[in-house]
Amino acid sequence: MSRSDVLVDADWVEARIGEPGIALVEVDEDTSAYDRGHIPGAIKIDWKKDLQDPVRRDFVDKAGFEALLSERGISNDDTVVLYGGNNNWFAAYAYWYFKLYGHQNVLLLDGGRKKWELDSRELTTDVPAREKTSYTATEQDASLRALRDEVLAAIGKRNLVDVRSPDEFAGRLLAPAHLPQEQAQRGGHIPTARNVPWSKAANDDGTFRSDDELETLYKGEAGLDFGKDTIAYCRIGERSAHTWFVLHEILGLPNVKNYDGSWTEYGSLVGVPIELGDAR
Amino acid sequence: MTKDAAGKEAIVEGRVLSDGTPVRSGYARLLGTGDEFVAEVPLGEDGGFRFFAAPGEWTLRVLAPGGVRAERTVSADIGQITRVEVLV
Numbered sequence: 001m002s003r004s005d006v007l008v009d010a011d012w013v014e015a016r017i018g019e020p021g022i023a024l025v026e027v028d029e030d031t032s033a034y035d036r037g038h039i040p041g042a043i044k045i046d047w048k049k050d051l052q053d054p055v056r057r058d059f060v061d062k063a064g065f066e067a068l069l070s071e072r073g074i075s076n077d078d079t080v081v082l083y084g085g086n087n088n089w090f091a092a093y094a095y096w097y098f099k100l101y102g103h104q105n106v107l108l109l110d111g112g113r114k115k116w117e118l119d120s121r122e123l124t125t126d127v128p129a130r131e132k133t134s135y136t137a138t139e140q141d142a143s144l145r146a147l148r149d150e151v152l153a154a155i156g157k158r159n160l161v162d163v164r165s166p167d168e169f170a171g172r173l174l175a176p177a178h179l180p181q182e183q184a185q186r187g188g189h190i191p192t193a194r195n196v197p198w199s200k201a202a203n204d205d206g207t208f209r210s211d212d213e214l215e216t217l218y219k220g221e222a223g224l225d226f227g228k229d230t231i232a233y234c235r236i237g238e239r240s241a242h243t244w245f246v247l248h249e250i251l252g253l254p255n256v257k258n259y260d261g262s263w264t265e266y267g268s269l270v271g272v273p274i275e276l277g278d279a280r
Numbered sequence: 281m282t283k284d285a286a287g288k289e290a291i292v293e294g295r296v297l298s299d300g301t302p303v304r305s306g307y308a309r310l311l312g313t314g315d316e317f318v319a320e321v322p323l324g325e326d327g328g329f330r331f332f333a334a335p336g337e338w339t340l341r342v343l344a345p346g347g348v349r350a351e352r353t354v355s356a357d358i359g360q361i362t363r364v365e366v367l368v
Binding site: 033085086087114117118119120165166167172173175176177178179197199200204205 | 305306307309310312316317318319320321322330331332333334341343344345346
């Protein structure tokens, strides 16, 4: 994988609005953004209601994902183009999620909703009609997802990348500063994790930094060993999907997993090691 | 910048206005020392934004269509709402 295989810009999207074989999807935490205005031709996916199991803390299962995509009119052959707010956090999360269930042709709109808005491009409230399909997913690709036991076993052995803000990493905040401070029982980070906030990978307008800048950031400044396997985590797994996208899809590192349980799980586990304080 | 009581949180909130009208399309970002990104929110219908910050000094940066960019320095304190109006 490299940048040109996985990222498209706004001109590319604008030239393909309404084209058959393309499914443009806005994914957000706050789906009222879509309702107020979205890129023409885009449908919406709610990262929580549509992608999370309503009872257990887990994803919708394979059958649930198939039902969702069939209902939204996305077929196995479609090229899915994802974008969203929050600098593409949830779009990157959905990208990872689509890959997890085996959808191969997925692209991310660089800069997401923010750059589209800052460029004053067209937004509409028209909701497109897409014919229902009969979508078939694969079983989850375990090579992309880390669960808690694997994370514990990785301490001191693999690259652990904590992509939260320095204040969350240090244990001073439990959530990003635009959200109420709730969730995990304890603050801090997983021992041996390097702190590379997701935001360092993005420009102000939400686009990703250049390959050279990204490599300098992770390898040079943070000292990640690119020869080792890597697990990225944040608070609930969406910001770390953004970093997973950078490391696995843009820079092409072979073994990178997203730990979607992230700090809300780890910081509430009984008996696991926690480190406090700023990155050294 | 005005201050009000706010429980145990350190809240920074406010509005972005242009010629007295709320700026509805745009983003507010909170940055720490060295331009360290902390959080970002889209502006609300009233041009509003709100952050639950840690106590300390922060830079507030506003981005809006048409290349609009404005910055203010704000301070957050536990138990207080710091209110800021940004005119662009």
